[in-house]
Amino acid sequence: DKIYKHVLGTPAEEDELVYHEEDETFSTYVYKSKSQDYIIIGSNSTLTSEYRFLNADDPQGTFKVFSPRTRGLEYSIYHFGSDFYILTNKDGATNFKLMKTSRKTTASEHWEEYLPHREDVLLEDIEIFKDFLVVSERDNGLNKIKVTRWDGSDSYYLPFDNETYVAFPYVNLDYDTQLLRYIYMSMTTPYSIIDFDMSSREKTVLKQEEVLGGKFKEENYRSQRVWATARDGARVAISLVYHKDTPLDGRSPLLQYAYGSYGSTIDPSFSSVRLSLLDRGFIYAIAHVRGGEYLGRPWYEDGKLLNKKNTFTDFIDCSKFLIEKKFTSSEHLYAWGGSAGGLLMGVVVNMAPELYHGVIAAVPFVDVVTTMLDDSIPLTTGEYDEWGNPNDPVYYEYMLSYSPYDNVRAQAYPNMYVSTGLHDSQVQYWEPAKWVAKLREYKTDDNLLFLDTNMDAGHGGASGRFEALKETAKEYAFLLDLEGISQ
Known part of the structure; x- marks a missing residue:
């Protein structure tokens, strides 16, 4: 400050x-x-x-x-x-x-x-050079980069040919240069740093993330974007990636991820760690639900405050769409989210537990009303613009109607893996702990329910590359065990 x-x-x-x-x-x-x-x-x-x-x-x-x-x-x-x-x-x-x-x-x-x-295009950022203005846009969910000469003699978009991808300017410190440095990746293309000559329009790939192990070949994987229709008629995009040999007949396991808060857009980026699931037959899906900015700022506004429930119903409707289109079935559908995305997981297991075989909720924000009423927590007052101020009865009642902890009831829940960190300053460990305790008391099934507390970690999980990978390995082991995949 x-x-x-x-x-x-x-x-x-x-x-x-x-x-x-x-x-x-x-x-x-x-x-x-x-x-x-x-x-x-x-x-x-x-x-x-x-x-x-x-x-x-x-x-x-x-x-x-x-x-x-x-x-x-x-x-x-x-x-x-x-x-x-x-x-x-x-x-x-x-x-x-x-x-x-x-x-x-x-x-x-x-x-x-x-x-x-423009009503249909989000203006995300600009880069200023001596001779060029570079504009970063998001049009229909996709990143676009537009280059314009200040003198008006030339204007064009960088060409991208993938159905779903990520592209944005990198660090461009030089003011007097013809080169634009940008990042490009997709769900099948590793993170790449590219220099683009804005005069000649030639590009040079400076570096591409190395996938260790020597077995990765981009042509072995497929990605696509599909659109689900939400219950109120909104069209919600879903980015998918899978191995080319994975059958799309309803029998394959699918892990569906979303975040859906703070206007944070979860882009269809590459993950080398994710290959472990794809090579074992999993489909990975990112549901671009309301609460993010995938379809512009109105997409965010329609998933916050008194519109927050759209985030949750969008995710559920995407799940139903993926089952209907035979990408998977409820016996093989898994959901995953962390922090505010963990809140999403907490709500969907209360609203539609029958859709999912397993759910991973990482550092989940699940005791919404209690936390938002405590203005001694440093983050609380700054969160009023996202969730509302529960001291106002209108917001209090709305939060109470979806808060995961307050809506646990006697019903069957999916298999669940819940993680937290003892030193988490954003979602204190007692939130998921009391949520899991209440789930254990109320749930009517014999499904798995794990609470994994990292005694050394905070909100971001374990520090250090290998410790972080160990946490991912536990989450993947949970999924693979439920699918009966032993190696």
């Missing part, structure tokens, strides 16, 4: 406090503009942004507020020449638009539209 100025060669005790963010719902950070002309301090909460800037040649000067914070106004700033460019949701631009203003008049009332808002 504090930004200090340190003079090289002097004791740290003499550092000067430059900025103190006193609103506990905001976090603050500092960086330098790509042009190297300005030092910028940013402050952000869930729904609101504010920036301060200072000429980098005058480090002893005073930071100036770019545009005062206004609740619900989000913006990011980029410097180019004599102007600032602003990526913002101003004036109801739900999917964001690009505006510009002189560096002498930076308040929002002076901003002028540069790239208009």
Whole structure:
């Protein structure tokens, strides 16, 4: 919450406090503009942004507020020449638009539209170069990268030919360059770093993630995107990957994953660890449910606060679709989610336990009402914009209607593996512990119910590559054992 100025060669005790963010719902950070002309301090909460800037040649000067914070106004700033460019949701631009203003008049009332808002395309980010403007978009769920010359002589999109993939600019520190460095991968293509010449349109793959073991061949795997229809008519995308020899006749095991909160989009990325399941006949599915931004900002807005239940019903409707289309069956369908995705798991096992043979809930946020009523927890007040404030009876009743712990009842539940960390500061260990205790008391089945508490870990799980792999191995062992796969 504090930004200090340190003079090289002097004791740290003499550092000067430059900025103190006193609103506990905001976090603050500092960086330098790509042009190297300005030092910028940013402050952000869930729904609101504010920036301060200072000429980098005058480090002893005073930071100036770019545009005062206004609740619900989000913006990011980029410097180019004599102007600032602003990526913002101003004036109801739900999917964001690009505006510009002189560096002498930076308040929002002076901003002028540069790239208009589009109802069906999310404007995610921009990269500024001396001769080019690069825009990152999300159109119909897919990443697109558009390159435009400032002089207007050329404009085009980078070509991507996969049905479902991930592409976004990488670290581009150079301002005066023809090269755009970006990341590309798909569910069958490993993480690749690529240099793209924006003038000649030639690309060079600098590095591709190595898949250890020597057996991986991209042509052995298939990926596709299908669309399920939710109960309210919304179309929900599902990204799938599987081995080319896996039958799609309803007999194959399928692991369905989703997150669905905070506008966080779970992209169809590559995973070398996942190959362990694919090579054993599993299909892996990512359900792009509401609560993320896969289909733009409205997709997020339709899965939060008093629309939160759409996240849960989308996941269930995707499961029914996958069964109906014979990708799998309820005897071989598994669900997985962590943190807010663990909340999703907790809700779906209460609402539709018969659909799943097994469920993995990692560090699950399952005691929603109790946690959100405790404003002594550092994260709680900042979460009101996502879940609502339960001190308001309307939000209290809505949260209570889906909170996993509060809705456990006497019924048969799937086989379940629940994990937590003793030092988790985001979802304290007692949430999943009390949830599992209540499940043990109420459930009417003899299915497996494990609670795995890592006594050394926090919210992110075990630290260290091999310890993290051990945790994944336990989750996979749970799935393989239920499928009767011994090796």
